[in-house]
Amino acid sequence: MSVPTITIADAHRHAGESVRIPGWLYNLRKSGKIVFPLLRDGTGIMQCVAVKSAVPEALFDKIKDLTQESSIIVTGKVRAEQRAPGGFEMDLEDLEVLQRVPESDPYPITPKEHGIDFLMDHRHLWLRSRRQHAILRVRHEVIRAVRDYFDSNGFTLIDTPIFTPAACEGTTSLFELNYFDEEKVYLTQSGQLYNEATAMAFGKVYCFGPTFRAERSKTRRHLTEFWMVEPEMAYATLEDVKRVAEEMIVFIVGRVLENRRPELKELERDPAKLECIQAPFPRISYDEAVKILQAKGSEIQWGGDFGGGDETLLSEGYDRPLMVDRYPSAIKAFYMQPDAERPELALGVDVLAPEGYGEVIGGGQRIHDLDLLLRRIEEHGLPKEAFNWYIDLRKFGTVPHGGFGMGIERCVTWLCGLEHVRETIAFPRMLYRTRP
RNA sequence: UCCUCAGUAGCUCAAUGGUAGAGCAUUCGGCUGUUAACCGAAGGGUUGUAGGUUCGAGUCCUACCUGAGGAGCCA
Structure with a gap:
């Protein structure tokens, strides 16, 4: 059974369904046995979630070790969620990593503030x-x-x-x-x-x-x-x-x-x-x-x-x-x-x-x-x-x-x-x- | 082209002319609902460049380089 590929902008129409979204890792929040990867796909940003006890260990480890702006394709079930920014969240079922950004040369634009010269150089x-x-x-x-x-x-x-x-x-x-x-x-x-x-x-x-x-x-x-x-x-x-x-x-x-x-x-x-x-x-x-x-x-x-x-x-x-x-x-x-x-x-x-x-x-x-x-x-x-x-x-x-x-x-x-x-x-x- | 200001860790910024610092990022450890997550630890520096003053310069002086803000001109 194949799942449909959708965009984040359309995710609200797929509540309760398993879907596939290609994109990039915008940010990752970790808390021991639960991780919240934020996926960006050009149409919006969606919070995903994976709980260690609920997913295969290999999948959890792969998510946990993701780096900012790595290119990934996620598969999971979309669900309305008050606590998620945007009102919808995805329970992760699978993750394909196209390219993992290496720690040795991380994405330069961090979630903190930057000066205009630096940002213009990295336009x-x-x-x-x-x-x-x-x-x-x-x-x-x-x-x-x-x-x-x-x-x-x-x-x-x-x-x-x-x-x-x-x-x-x-x-x-x-x-x-x-x-x-x-x-x-x-x-x-x-x-x-x-x-x-x-x-x-x-x-x-x-x-x-x-x-x-x-x-x-x-x-x-x-x-x-x-x-x-x-x-x-x-x-x-x-x-x-x-x-x-x-x-x-x-x-x-x-x-x-x-x-x-x-x-x-x-x-x-x-x-x-x-x-x-x-x-x-x-x-x-x-x-x-x-x-x-x-x-x-x-x-x-x-x-x-x-x-x-x-x-x-x-x-x-x-x-x-x-x-x-x-x-x-x-x-x-x-x-x-x-x-x-x-x-x-x-x-x-x-x-x-x-x-x-x-x-x-x-x-x-x-x-x-x-x-x-x-x-x-x-x-x-x-x-x-x-x-x-x-x-x-x-x-x-x-x-x-x-x-x-x-x-x-x-x-x-x-x-x-x-x-x-x-x-x-x-x-x-x-x-x-x-x-x- | 002119005027003003700035340049210190990958980033954002501290440091009275007297030992080079913090937060974020990175690495390691912890955390089951985070919202730029948080907590603990580690590594990380030719202070834009070249001169000068001084016992001693990130700090003062000169020149240059780079950037920002503004003027003139314009949409």
């Missing part, structure tokens, strides 16, 4: 911990929600290139590499310019992929390689962009609350902080933001950009994301459409997450007028030849259009209530850290 193993597991499952939920939101709202996924011939935005630094020793190309820092082309072909589009910034930033909000989702819409105004950004965030938060409650609990994240993320989000202008900041004691002057502290000051007092729009054109990218009533302002919007998490979305309406775009390219000293295709978009059926970009890691950091973005991606790439 490939750290991913097995409950906390990292919870964070990456929330990340997965966020990504799935993003795709579902756009897919069910008429957007077409169109991926943009990662090798690009020039800067999308002249301001930030790019990673440069040799392209067959024939020319220099750069790793993309945004798919936006290409998406403006695809939006003119498909109406509503989005891209979702890795993005690279060679900024020498060393803060809790920065990675050199991160994932960004960027929708772009033809015939869209700044107001349309703001509405979509708001709807998307509400949708994502709703999905996380619906499907990832246990993960939020593992992370000790108060779900009430997310339950209040409902439309409408507060909206203020750059002008108002500057006045608010000055009243709160910030050094900011009109015309300057917000620092990290300014973003925190602005978003405190709101329990939901704050939308700030109409920034001075001078501090924004060359492609930003000016405000018709006040041409010194750009029709851009930033979305600042609550609780001091800062900017998670940046976007706005793009310039659709050919002459204005040419003028801006010149003013910013950009090489016109490299933008010929982009300029074409204003020559052949140009329309008002806009979109935004959302950094996935910053969003996950906020939703999980984390201190640092580095835990929201499996293998973070940061200034001074490219390994493992």
Whole structure:
């Protein structure tokens, strides 16, 4: 008679049955004649139990001598048990050891606390911990929600290139590499310019992929390689962009609350902080933001950009994301459409997450007028030849259009209530850290 | 790139300029309901590197290396 192979996540459906679960030994608690191995299988953690008098001696000895993170396949009967974490427990009947981790070189991440440097050096193993597991499952939920939101709202996924011939935005630094020793190309820092082309072909589009910034930033909000989702819409105004950004965030938060409650609990994240993320989000202008900041004691002057502290000051007092729009054109990218009533302002919007998490979305309406775009390219000293295709978009059926970009890691950091973005991606790439 | 802080056992951290310590991990022993289990014992050190001051440096000084936090910039 063969027993079914199941996952720990499904164990509650097999109470009273004998089943087989492949996994790894998460931890082992011993008490003389009774042992409690904790099995981890990627879907959850289950406590097993073996009493010396109730199992064959060879089996008991094999369990007793297991080491942390050894790969094992357990067989036993699942039973509801109040005392077990998770509410279910397995009475062990058999154990197959695929690889026993030797004592001479034990698993380095013990159940005690560790420093961040050590954990980052062992990131490939750290991913097995409950906390990292919870964070990456929330990340997965966020990504799935993003795709579902756009897919069910008429957007077409169109991926943009990662090798690009020039800067999308002249301001930030790019990673440069040799392209067959024939020319220099750069790793993309945004798919936006290409998406403006695809939006003119498909109406509503989005891209979702890795993005690279060679900024020498060393803060809790920065990675050199991160994932960004960027929708772009033809015939869209700044107001349309703001509405979509708001709807998307509400949708994502709703999905996380619906499907990832246990993960939020593992992370000790108060779900009430997310339950209040409902439309409408507060909206203020750059002008108002500057006045608010000055009243709160910030050094900011009109015309300057917000620092990290300014973003925190602005978003405190709101329990939901704050939308700030109409920034001075001078501090924004060359492609930003000016405000018709006040041409010194750009029709851009930033979305600042609550609780001091800062900017998670940046976007706005793009310039659709050919002459204005040419003028801006010149003013910013950009090489016109490299933008010929982009300029074409204003020559052949140009329309008002806009979109935004959302950094996935910053969003996950906020939703999980984390201190640092580095835990929201499996293998973070940061200034001074490219390994493992 | 700049500013601040840190580097001592495998890990997390102590140690007034005067003998290098603890908890966890590992090994051995004990324990029939543990929840980062607990109790007892043992092994484990070129104090990041190179100089300097001093009778004497983990501790003070200089440079460098590595990491962390922050700034600017950004999602």
